[in-house]
Every structure is written in C-alpha cells, then in structure tokens.
Amino acid sequence: MSPRTTPRTRQARAVVTGAGSGIGRAFALELARRGGQVVCSDIDHDRIAETVEMIERAGSGTAHAVFCDVSRTDDIDALAERAEELLGGPTSLMINNAGVGIGGKPVGEIGLEDWQWALGINLWGMVYGSEKFVPQLRRAGRGGLINVASTAAFSAAPGMAAYNVGKAGVLALSETIAAELGGTGLAVTVLCPTFVKTNVAVDGRITAEAGRLAGTLMRWTGLSPERVARGTLDAHDRGQLYVVPQLDAKAIWAAKRHLPRTYTAGAGLLNRLLPAVAPTTAPTALATQPTSTTTAPGV
C-alpha cells in the first residue's frame, strides 16, 4: 500500500498518553498490532513498562516507554521532543487519552483543589497535548488526532461538574481543531463513551456512593477497552469526528438536543432517587471519600 492509501492507523508513528491502563493501553496494543511504532506515556512507570512488554511479547510493531504527567507543560514539551527522536520523524497519530475520574459532590462542595486537579489533567492535559503535537501532525502530513472525551461532555450528570466541564472542553477543543485542519487530510476524532471496564473509577477521586454506582454500571453495561479502541481507530481511518459507541450515550445526546429542559429535569429527578436504589455491594476499593451525595451515570 502506498502512503496515500495506507489507513491512518496502520504503520503509524503514534503517541498515546495514559497508556499504562484501560483504554490507553488498548490503543497502544492495537496500534502496534497494526504495525505501528508507539510511544507509550504515563505517570506510572510500572504500568507503561508492562504495556511495552505486552507489545514486545505480541511481536508486532514497536513500543517505547516515556514518563509524562500531562498536567505539566514541561513534561509535554519533553514528550514531544523525545517522541520525534524515538519515532524517527514527526508524530503522525496523537492520542490524548490520559484522564482521571472525579464525582459524587455537588458544586459548592467539590473544593477548588479537586477542581484544579481534575481540570489540570482532563482539560489542560489535552490542551497541552494538542497545542504541542498538532504542529508535528502538520509536518507529518498524514494521520491525525484522537482526543478521549466522554458522554459526560454533553450529559451534564449531577454530581460530576468537574468531570463534565473538562470533557465538554475536550469536545469543543476537538471540534475546533477538526475545522482548523479541514483540507489538510489530517483527521480529528473525539471519543465519547459511557462506561468502559477500566480502572478510572478505582483510581479517581470519587465518593463512596458514586463509586459504588459507577462500579456497578461499569460491570453491567461497560464495554471492553479493546473493543472501544478498535472501533475508534477504525472510525479515525474513515475520518469520523464523533465516536459515540453506546446506545445510551446516543439517546442522551438526542434527548439533550431535542428536549433540553425535560432532560435536565429528568437528570435531577434521577439524582434525587438514585441514593435510595444504588446497590451497596460494590468493591470497597471504589469507596475513597465517603459522603451523602451521589451522582448520575456516565463517567
């Protein structure tokens, strides 16, 4: 296949943030399976080393581990420079994936430190990653950008303001870059799932009740990260901007657009009812900060 006809996600020179777990690891493994060179970055040294080892064992593609805290501009600068060296040219596919869960407290009780922590990673991390890597993508002349948002970008679930605001920003950022890259042949894809079976609820700052609910919904309704990563890469090859993999997310999107007031009233009602119906049998690992508030579905 010539470079013109090779799909964007085949033989890519790729960078994946948060590649040590969940969706990021699944992206890295799948890109390597598609013959790519993958720079796997994360704040957890052991987890990225494990991802790289998995890729090496699988025997397709190549992988490199690079530490990067996406909330730090210096780290992103260093990642961009190191990636270009390791990949032997400008990055052709950037996946801004690293993110953390936060939820369970209403506005007024979240606290500025938690707002800053969450937005520093979930929003600023993706802003830095885009700002620094889009010029490399332009130089590469093929490929594109995948940003991992969430259904939270448009669902406005109560008790999740800090998460919702960050993800809404990622959606707006991605739509804007897609317009700016129009006509270049580079694609932008923004991923908006509901639940995916990963560590996001275990590792985040999520209250006990919200964590129980998220854990239960994740077990019952969550897709596998491998399926989400494959589907998103295929959509990126087709040049698709929005990837909303689940039916519940599609229903939320339609309801929010066509019946915004009814949707908001319904979400508020669910929020008042859920503490009474949320199961109490989820693993205690999810329970990090006990409180009396809860959250509606959608990480």
Ligand SMILES: NC(=O)c1ccc[n+]([C@@H]2O[C@H](COP(=O)([O-])OP(=O)(O)OC[C@H]3O[C@@H](n4cnc5c(N)ncnc54)[C@H](O)[C@@H]3O)[C@@H](O)[C@H]2O)c1
């Ligand atoms: N799992 C879900 O249900 C779900 C749903 C919608 C969106 N998402 C989004 O998917 C993305 C991936 O999350 P996941 O579900 O795979 O979670 P995960 O916790 O399994 O993986 C997240 C990875 O990001 C890393 N990370 C955390 N903070 C970081 C930082 N400051 N810099 C670099 N790396 C950092 C973690 O070490 C971890 O390896 C996130 O942006 C998340 O918001 C997840």
